[in-house]
Amino acid sequence: MKKITFIAVVILAAVSCTPQENPSLNEGIVVSDAWLRPPLPGKVSAGYFNITNHGDKADKLVAAESPIAGSIELHTVAMADGVMKMRRVDAVDLAPGETVSFKPGGLHLMLFDVELAADRNDARVTLIFENAEPVTVLAALTNTPARKTDDHTNH
Template sequence: MRIASITAAFGLVAMVACAPAPETAESSVTASGAFVVKPAPGRDVAGGGLTLTVTGEPMSLVGAETDIADTVELHTMSMDDGVMRMRKVDQMDVTEDAPLELKSGGNHLMLFGVSPDIEIGETAELVLTLTDADGTESTLTTQAEIRGLGD
């Protein structure tokens, strides 16, 4: 009788342990296609990009950093009367319905003080800072491919 009670108790514990976790309002963010364009000789400013997708609640990209540059900024790009205008912004939003695509010729990352030692084909760590609707910060680390101009 005792063995049956112990076996039943272990069975109940096993069922609870294997139950699915409750769903939460948290988001999952992924980065893909990250890149940095190697600056022209004698220059230390570069552009970069990636695609961010989110599952769940919207997020905002609020910053980025890398060990190959002193500073990384978020920039928008627009054409005004035939003139390309880039502007630093504090955040860029990403939702399930609207992934964030940062690319050459569009919204992008600007890197200042880029190391002259980077080589095309290498990768660099890129750490992205995101916030949710409550202002809670999180980071996402990805690898950015070093590309040549026009690649």
């Protein structure tokens, strides 16, 4: 009886040491070049990045959250009554093999009620998808991103 207990303990120890599946693979969704505008008076900020769907299934960006923001909406910019206006969208399609760029003048995250310590120069943002697991990125706070988001599009 003692021997059986010993074997069970050894098996449990071996199972708990098994490495977890690599979470960064995340079914092929890759987020790069994330940056945020330093919050404006009124505590509003905008967030930009590239999302590439390396998987073979369509997915959707459906929401975003961040510890620095009270709420985040997905926005796009479109012409309405002869003026460029921001408009909220429910989701952003991510076709397989394609990169979608969130950039000034187009798709962006809109962050509301931003609370940020004065000495912070980055913040975590978590992107939530319809199918893939959420992806958290560290976004730099800047008005002059080091890499232009345009460089990654095919158009």
